[in-house]
Amino acid sequence: MTATNFVLNTTQGILSATVNGKHVPLLAVNLSKMIRTTSGSEIIASGISSTIATSAAPLLDAKLVVKVFTKGLPIGALTVYVTSKPA
Secondary structure (H helix, E strand, O other): OOEEEEEEEOOOOEEEEEEOOEEEEEEEEEOOOOEEEEEOOEEEEEEEEEEEOOOHHHHHHHHHOOOOOOOOOEEEEEEEEEEOOOO
């Protein structure tokens, strides 16, 4: 399974990506303990906890031929690096 075009929706608390040509919510994220720092033109958001999103569990089970992924399964902490170019 390949996921591309990741989008972190901070309003909905969802990390989604394009999988098999479809935009799929993959992880539910909790931003309550997020720490935001900067380094030059880079913004770093760390301390983001994540769990499997409802739609991702059956997708992962099917791709990996297992039955272990469930909604809410803790995944761990995420760190997001955002870079930008000057306008």
